[in-house]
Amino acid sequence: MTECLFCKMIAGEIQPDTVYETDDVLAFRDINPQAPTHVLVIPKRHIATINDIGTEDTELIGKLYLAAARVARDAGFAEEGYRAVMNCNGRAGQTVFHLHLHVLGGRDMNWPPG
Ligand code: AMP
Numbered sequence: 001m002t003e004c005l006f007c008k009m010i011a012g013e014i015q016p017d018t019v020y021e022t023d024d025v026l027a028f029r030d031i032n033p034q035a036p037t038h039v040l041v042i043p044k045r046h047i048a049t050i051n052d053i054g055t056e057d058t059e060l061i062g063k064l065y066l067a068a069a070r071v072a073r074d075a076g077f078a079e080e081g082y083r084a085v086m087n088c089n090g091r092a093g094q095t096v097f098h099l100h101l102h103v104l105g106g107r108d109m110n111w112p113p114g
């Protein structure tokens with residue numbers, strides 16, 4: 001797992017701009033923000049894509065969303081609204097193959113997404 005960028009963050013080899021952390025998840029600012037607030041929430045266990053989520057991960061995936069809502073509350077846009085989205089594989093634009101939930105807020109969001 002040492003080649004995985006996000007595993008390196010979890011291992012402390014790279015220091016992200018962390019906004020929230022628990023035993024199971026880490027939330028940090030995206031280096032190339034697409035909204036006034038753009039945070040990535042990742043599981044501390046390496047899971048490459050949505051397709052690799054197993055039944056043993058169901059509680060962990062729930063914790064990603066609990067963390068996303070916490071990040072949104074802390075950022076002050078939980079009530080006005082925000083986007084929490086995961087890209088899966090190439091056609092959706094996934095570039096880092098360690099599961100991550102994008103939390104985007106602080107501006108109006110378009111639907112459908114591009
Ligand atoms: P995705 O395209 O869904 O795989 O999202 C990967 C995200 O990781 C992109 O939004 C990148 O800007 C972000 N990213 C890549 N490297 C870093 C880094 N070192 N620190 C924070 N975010 C990063």
Ligand code: ZN
Nearest residue numbers: 004007046098
């Ligand atoms: Zn990883």
